[in-house]
Amino acid sequence: MNIKALIPNFFTMLNLFCGCVALVFVSNTEFELAFFFVSLGIFFDFFDGFFARKFNVAGPLGVQLDSLADMVTSGVVPGYVMYKMLLNSRLTSILEWLPFLGFIITLGACYRLAKFNIDTRQSDSFIGLPTPANALFFTSLPILPLVFHDNFHIIFSYNKWILLALTFLSAYVMNAEIPLFSLKIKNFSFAKYKLQIFFLAISVLMLIFLQIVAVPLIILLYVLLSVINNIVNKKASV
Known part of the structure; x- marks a missing residue:
């Protein structure tokens, strides 16, 4: 058994584990800890590719595992964060279904990851915003009110329309033909x-x-x- 071939996948599994832990903290509205574990997962995500290239053990299994792990850490988690934020916004009874639209971030991330796996143009640069960057953006948002108090609390905790605009914009930017x-x-x-x-x-x-x-x-x-x-x-x- 080639031990070196297992190292990148080990880091990928650590990324997935961090995403699962982050989900638990989001469910408990412990957003700071959720952000920490998403950041840690993205850190591990960097090193799975690093070691795969260093040991020359990159393969199709690693590619699939990487996308599946990213789907949780950088797809499901930010969508769940937005769901929670919309749930805490001032909603009328007519708009009780609206928080579920937060998972549009998750759908956009899923589509982006699938495109990335078959797009040979993105070996050295990106086209569209990478899912880890998008995840960092959204998992950091609910922490801002803790720093800025009233001003950001009003914007990001109560203004559902700004939150929805950011949700749809992120799904677009992740999949847009914008070279980064x-x-x-x-x-x-x-x-x-x-x-x-x-x-x-x-x-x-x-x-x-x-x-x-x-x-x-x-x-x-x-x-x-x-x-x-x-x-x-x-x-x-x-």
């Missing part, structure tokens, strides 16, 4: 990776000064910089 620049820096070259270095530097500063509040802002910055970069590159090629 790669975060992989294979060799240190400022000229070649200046955008990545700028983004990572800003992200670190935001995390230092804003802490948990920085998470959704970093995801938004990533998408915004990618769109601007696409426009600049398109104009340069004309």
Whole structure:
């Protein structure tokens, strides 16, 4: 038995385990712990691919396991978080079914993961927002009111229309034909990776000064910089 071949799948299983634990904490409205376990799962998700490439043991089984684990950690969990947030918003009796629309995030993530597995264009960069980034965005949202109190409590705990808009927007952005620049820096070259270095530097500063509040802002910055970069590159090629 090739032990090295089992290491990436072990990390994938840790990712799945973290997603299952996060679901339990979401059900108990312990959003901070849910966010922690989603982040930990995404951390393990990075290392399953890292070790698969390092040991040259990547295979179809690992690809399928990775998507199935991501479906829980980065698909079901953020959808459940949005369900809970909508459930806590001010709903009339006519709109009692509305919280279930939070699982549109889960549907969008499922479609994205299936597309990713058969899309050969996304080996070095992404087209559409990756599901882990989307999961970090949504699992961090219910924590913001704990930091900003009244202002964010009103926006994210009571305004169902903003929550629904974010839900539908996320399903679109995950599957839209929007190229996002790669975060992989294979060799240190400022000229070649200046955008990545700028983004990572800003992200670190935001995390230092804003802490948990920085998470959704970093995801938004990533998408915004990618769109601007696409426009600049398109104009340069004309």
